[in-house]
Amino acid sequence: MAIDPSPIGFEGFEKRLEITFSHTLTIFKDPTKVQGLRNLTRPQLDSILEPACCTIVAQVSNTEFDSYVLSESSLFVYPLKIILKTCGTTKLLLSIPKILQLATESLSLTVSNVKYSRGSFIFPSYQPAPHRSFTEEVAALNQFFGELNAEAYFIGDPNDRNRDWHIYSATEEISSKNQTDEITVEMCMTGLDKKKAAVFFKKSEEHTDACEMTKMSGISDIIPSHVICDFEFDPCGYSMNGIEDSGYSTVHVTPEDGFSYASYEAMGFDPSSVRFEPLVKRVLKVFGPSEFSVAVTCRGGSKWWALESGDVEGYYCEKVVKQELVSGGCLVYKTYAALDTPTKVTMQCRKEVAEVESEVVVCRCIS
Known part of the structure; x- marks a missing residue:
């Protein structure tokens, strides 16, 4: 990715914001507004x-949505949904006022669902406001969405x-009624295999472009049907968005040794043809991390997908936490470590809200 201003290294872990809107009936009377957020210039x-x-560096679109590779991760724009994912020391939550202004004032849309998620920062002390802590982020989100039914959860191991x-x-x-089945997979990987990470460095003697990185690494084989828009950074780093119908996948890589990181995300795929274990294995084949986590958000009747199997060859599943969400969906969070680095962890889930912090909430842990 782009060079980080901190003297330590680049922060690979992303912040992810997804806002889904609903429209008034008048939108159908105006043909120019049928495309909703896609009408934004x-x-x-x-x-x-x-x-x-952050800024746009590449773009690919189809009939369903627009996909943008950013200087720090990705942006996806659907008629009634916007997904913004940024890494480094970006200030993602500061984009909310402009998103809401354009959606509500220009397009007559109203917010129906919001999801914000992220892992643990590698360099948390370098994050600017309002990302200096999860409590601060929740307070910022509640300024805009606190009047909705909102909850925030921290899931983790107090010893790690x-x-x-x-x-x-x-x-x-x-309400969980009439929910469309939808799965979002977010993988965070650290301690990348050095040989695999080397693919994402530009070679001084011979230039390696993004297309070569995509093929050499095996990223193009994760979901082969996706049309890929990729971008390489100087002197190292890589991003790509893949699209197919209304589904997408995205990869972001920070390959430097000592703070190497890669993320993989996919949404809108057919769960009957893309299964959990084979998908995760294909991603791991590309990066070979020493540790990784998988957060699966399921809506509708698709909860079975994330719970179907926890086995991944070469790794052991430390723990699984299942958490029902206020939106009617379900989060399944799994952590893994390579077999040669065994550890014992105890997962706990703590509910965090603006009024009550550190309130213990019951999470069903699946061994």
């Missing part, structure tokens, strides 16, 4: 990204702060 998208401190997961969920109406 490039200058308007730039105005969303500017407060977060590197394996935490944070999720904020807000919804206009609490």
Whole structure:
């Protein structure tokens, strides 16, 4: 990825914000508004990204949505949904006012669901406001979405702060009825295999472009049907967005030794043809991390997908935490370590809200 201003290294762990909107019936009377958020112009998208401190570097679209590779991760724009994912020391939550202004004032849309998620930062002390702590992030989110049904959860091991997961969920109406089946997979990988990570460095003697990195690494084989838009950074780092129908996948790599990191995310795929264990194995084949986590958010009747299997060859599953979300969905969070680095962990889930911090909430742990 882009060079980080900190003297230590680049922060690979991303912040991810997903806002889903609903529309009024009048939108159907105006053909120019049927595309909803996709009607936003490039200058308007730039105005969303500017407060977060990132820019668009590449784009690919289809009939369903628009996909943008950013200087720090990715942006996906659907007619009624926007997903912004940023890494480094970006200020993602500062983009919310502009998103809401454009969606509500220009397009007559209203917020129906919100999800914010992230792992544990490698360099937390270098994060700027409002990302200096999860409590601060929740307070910032509640300024805009606190009137909805909102909850925030911290999931992690008190003895290992590197394996935490944070999720904020807000919804206009609490109901699981008529929910469309949808799965979002977020993988965070650290301690990448050095030979595999070397693919994502530009070679001084011969230039290696993003297309070569995609093929050499095996990223193109993870979900082969996806149309890929990729980008390489100087002197190292890599990002890609893959799209197919209404589904996408995205990869971001920080390959430097000492703080190497890679993320993989996929959403909108067919769970009957893309299964948990084979998908994870294909991703691991590309990066060979020493540790990784998988956060699966399931909506509708797709919870079985994440719980079907926890076995991954070469790794052992330390723990699994299942947490029902206020939106009617379910989060399944799994942590893994390579077989040659065994550890014992005890997972716990703590509910964090603006009014009550550190309140213990019951999470069903599946061994």
